[in-house]
Amino acid sequence: MNQKDNVCQSKLKTTRDTLEVIQGKWRIPIIVALTLGAKRFGEIQKDIVDISPKMLSQELKALETNKIITRTLYDSMPVTVEYSLTPLGLSMKKMLDELLDWGIHFRKENVRK
């Protein structure tokens, strides 16, 4: 195996590991929603209109497990729960910005085809 192949393999390994964390229909949207500040369960549901409570709950747990978000319980009345990005979650900001930038670029390319 030559050097170029090694670089390729190492990149692909990292890609696979990364995708495992952010894959699925909902994780990136949830993280994007939280980049604009901490939010409650109901607020995220309002932002991401077609997510079911089941999926939201499930994906929030997965993101918490991966230390990308934190769950904070407030003993107000009624009880509220806030989700916010951890430093690790915040470190995704640049990546997400590039993703959004590319999305806008892609949209433009496809309009003027």
Add this chain to the structure above:
Amino acid sequence: MNQKDNVCQSKLKTTRDTLEVIQGKWRIPIIVALTLGAKRFGEIQKDIVDISPKMLSQELKALETNKIITRTLYDSMPVTVEYSLTPLGLSMKKMLDELLDWGIHFRKENVRK
């Protein structure tokens, strides 16, 4: 709806459109493999060891449809086919670099837990 909500909605819309193009287990890996130069069908298969010819063929077609890669047939013997990134595909480079950077960062964070 206030201004912050508008920003959020617009970001989420872009996110969804973008994810539609790059989602799935194989598209990002294929694009990453091609960032290192044009490659033939068999070469991509060697890089991404556990992809089946069916999935590779299917995903290459999808990426071609979205103008992210091009398929070039060479009338050599035996016939060879080369896949390479279009300008649109190349424009994903920054995004992919950030993805890889974050992946490395994430790995480090998880090691020293």
Add this chain to the structure above:
DNA sequence: GTAAGTAGTTACCTGGAGGTAAGTACGCTC
């Protein structure tokens, strides 16, 4: 005429991501 290398295609199947609908739990208010 058969093996080997190119680049796929086709048919069939399965697991799990995700959807739907209803239920749970807790405290407050009226």
Add this chain to the structure above:
DNA sequence: GAGCGTACTTACCTCCAGGTAACTACTTAC
């Protein structure tokens, strides 16, 4: 004690992304 607002959970189902295995088609080399 019924209803509301919060934040989920549970049971069940469906569909398709992706896997597996075998086959196709063309040319060269032996």
